[in-house]
Amino acid sequence: MTVYLDHAATSPMPDDVLATYADALRLVGNPASIHGQGQRAKHTLESAREQVASSLGAEPVEVVFTSGGTESVNLAIKGLFWARSPRRRVLVARGEHHATVDSAEWLERVEGAEVEWVPIDEHGRIRLDALAESLRARANDIALVTLLWANNEVGTLQPIDEVVALAAQYGVPVHCDAVAAYGYVPIDFDSSGLAALSVSAHKIGGPVGVGALLLSRTASVEALLHGGNQQRARSGTQDAAGAAAFAAAAARLERCDLYDPARMRALRDRLIADVQAAVPDAVLRGHPELRLPGNAHFTFPGCEGDSLLFLLDMAGFSVSTGSACQAGVPEASHVLLAMGVPESEARGALRITLGPETTEDELAHFVRALPAAVEQARAAGLADRAPSLGR
Amino acid sequence: MSGGVDSAVAAARAVDAGHDVVGVHLALSRMPGTLRTGSRGCCTIEDSMDAQRAANLIGIPYYVWDFSERFKLDVVDDFIDEYRAGRTPNPCMRCNEKIKFAALLEKALALGFDAVCTGHYAKVVSGADGRRELHRAAAWAKDQSYVLGVLTEQQLAHAMFPLGDTPSKDEVRAEAAARGFSVASKPDSHDICFIPDGDTRGWLEERVGAEPGAILDREGARIGTHPGAHAYTVGQRKGLSIGFPAPDGRPRFVLEVRPKTNEVVVGPREALDVALIAGRKYSWAGLGPIESGIAEASEGGCAEFECHVQIRAHAEPVPATASVRPIDPADYADGSAAISASRMNETDASYEMRIVPREPLNGVAPGQTAVVYVGERVLGQCTIDRTRSAIPVH
Secondary structure: OOEEOEOOOOOOOOHHHHHHHHHHHOOOOOOOOOOHHHHHHHHHHHHHHHHHHHHOOOOHHHEEEEOOHHHHHHHHHHHHHHHOOOOOEEEEEOOOOHHHHHHHHHHHHHOOOEEEEEOEOOOOOEOHHHHHHHHHOOHHHEEEEEEEOEOOOOOEEOOHHHHHHHHHOOOOOEEEEOOOOEOOEOOOHHHHOOOEEEEEOHHHOOOOOOEEEEEOOOOOOOOOOOOOOOEOOEOOOOOHHHHHHHHHHHHHHOOOOOOOHHHHHHHHHHHHHHHHHHOOOOEEOOOOOOEOOOEEEEEOOOOOHHHHHHHHHHOOEEOEOOOOEEOOEEOOOHHHHHOOOOHHHHOOEEEEEOOOOOOHHHHHHHHHHHHHHHHHHHHHHHHHHOOOOOO | OOOOHHHHHHHHHHHHOOOOOOEEEEEOOOOOOOOOEOOEOOOOHHHHHHHHHHHHHHOOOEEEEEOHHHHHHHHHHHHHHHHHOOOOOOHHHHHHHHHHHHHHHHHHHHOOOOOEEOOOOEEEEEOOOOOEEEEEOOOHHHOOOHHHOOOOHHHHOOEEOOOOOOOOHHHHHHHHHHOOOOOOOOOOOOOOOOOOOOOHHHHHHHHHOOOOEEEEOOOOOEEEEEOOHHHOOOOOOOOOOOOOOOOOOOOOEEEEEEOOOOEEEEEOHHHHEEEEEEEOEEEEOOOOOOOOOOOOEEOOEEEEEEEEEEOOOOOOOEEEEEEEEEOOHHHHOOHHHOOOHHHHHHOOOOEEEEEEEOOOEEOOOOOOEEEEEEOOEEEEEEEOOEEEEOOOOO
């Protein structure tokens, strides 16, 4: 039996969400069609929009359904940049998700943007003094500020209120990537002062391929996709079934019997204590308190994260190194490097992320299996760095 | 699992034989390309996907392990150093020696595995006493025992080659098709994997630089200018651009590359014939000739024994005698024969393997590997440090 501790990668779809999804897939009709069947599809879609909006403290008109977090982030960053032309500067926190990093670098390369990377501290929190300084210098030329609500690797929560307040002094819109935070911490879009916010359905038990960009009434973006204007800022036939399933997952967030972040936090705190007792030199990364309730992230000195991941996988535990992969090749995390962790230590990273169904027993099994895996990964790490065969 | 047909079938056969198998794809480049172009390139994302598809079909776990740093140090940098030293290295052998059956094998052993299983065409044979021997594959046309000749007994003890007994590659492709592998008809890879466009000369020029220097004839007379000695390989005929024919009107070939003086020596084809090759970096693939009862001990090395020598992956083996003897320092006085700095510390420089072919070998360059066979068995190998021409300079 495999224990799934990688909910930050994707969270399994609960049965009731799956049932809603399957039922909605059977509906005939394009929501843009005028006939009765089209109208029923449109009703399914708009009900879903209301539910998703409600789960984020937003109005339905502020919800633009997308194909997922990556599209949402691309639309927010590129769309705000274009809409705010001729302003050229984009302020991006360091250690962001690759959807943000790559979008910003693309704007720099292709559209002549000037990207300014705002440093983060050793816990992964944005340096507000540096942000204030960057905003003050050439404020008139800043198109947007973008940052994570919570870091997807180390789980650190960002001071969104302070960032928005700083940016508001200069009238600069802020986009927040809340893909990792959604469902785990309360998000109230309308009181946040954010111009835009990205979320994804599959991180909360909805289907992959559905997400949303929340776009405040006052913000405007240039569209990425053209061809029909089915939604504000996005063209393309709308996915009523995907939206319905997204809404079903969002509805669960409001029921603490199904979805209880406080319970997750208690389990996670126990996990951190147990891991540190079992492997005394494990280093907790990210902020000790201001972090997502389901996230525990460690580096294990002398280990390669991929060896550790392999051994734990063989022992029946699905975990992650947390960092981006290309064709399955793990790289030292740019988040940890931006936090000032040396590369040799960053390579020994392991991210354990809990979900609503994670049990105390599962975590206890994990903690029992961990020390042997760490010891073996350490031996493999030494072999990797200084092989003695073939010398 | 490279993403090719051979390793996919090897993995499937290992599973069929009852082993507990995990598929591993080696990431050898920090900047992998996305797609292959023909038979060139290596460890692209497409290759990784192909390998994963095969692993999924076989029903085994699959991982990508990153050896790009070790590969750069042990294979790519070594390749550059060797060319810089005027030698012609074989990076595939280096990869088998340092990566597949060293870094990978050691990591695998540490993680609890027993062996590295690859799609190489060669056989590991256990002798009566359980000692491992490396033998040629049943499919002579595909035989890869040459590029595995660097493996030692310790490495062979943890190596598995399930394709060794298969009589032909066609049979492997047919089996792949029958197993439903999408890679059944994928082209074989050749050339050097880390030089994706196949332009070795241009690639080296970027890294080694190019200084024009003299082209000399065998008597030492300057007969032309070359754009950079590193681009020349012993035996090469094309691209000399001397501009006038040899006095006898016959084509000229590169006989020697002298990186220290940036000189290239050319001469007639028969001057490429070599009557002796020797190298100080040698190893035995299993028991050595003395323990195998093939040769007598002599002067701390071993006396002459009969063998066949092969100097390239697909060269014909040539009957020869081989021995291991103390070096004559005079043979190594010339700087061009020196071991490159990157490998000096690995070599016991006081002995050399000396191989005398029964018929002259053509186009042997220092840096190449001479693999010594006794019948089907790979006995050992040496990296060639020096050669002696069959035809003395007049």
